[in-house]
Amino acid sequence: MSKGAIGSRSQVCSVGRRENCLPQRGQMSTAIAKCYKIRPDARNARSEALRDLRAEKDAQIAELRTRLEAQAKQNAELAERLKVLEQQLRAR
Secondary structure (H helix, E strand, C coil): CCCCCCCCCCCEECCEEHHHHCCCCCCHHHHHHHHHCCCHHHHHHHHHHHHHHHHHHHHHHHHHHHHHHHHHHHHHHHHHHHHHHHHHHHHC
16 A cells, blocks of 8 residues: 555554554553544543443333333233133133
């Protein structure tokens, strides 16, 4: 690839050549922060926003679980009631 071509290994980032920025396993966010000069406060804000989204998602999941359990309980009660009605109908 030619030097400076999009996607080339010689593309320069804020801390030097791209190959200096390629992360080792488990260091992706740090390397991205270095390459793109993400300020720590911006990184923290993004992390906080992600935590908030996860918490909101977890709350929605908990609410849906509760509703699902209530629906399952109601279905079981209706099934039991149906059995009783069927027995009464057969008895006639």
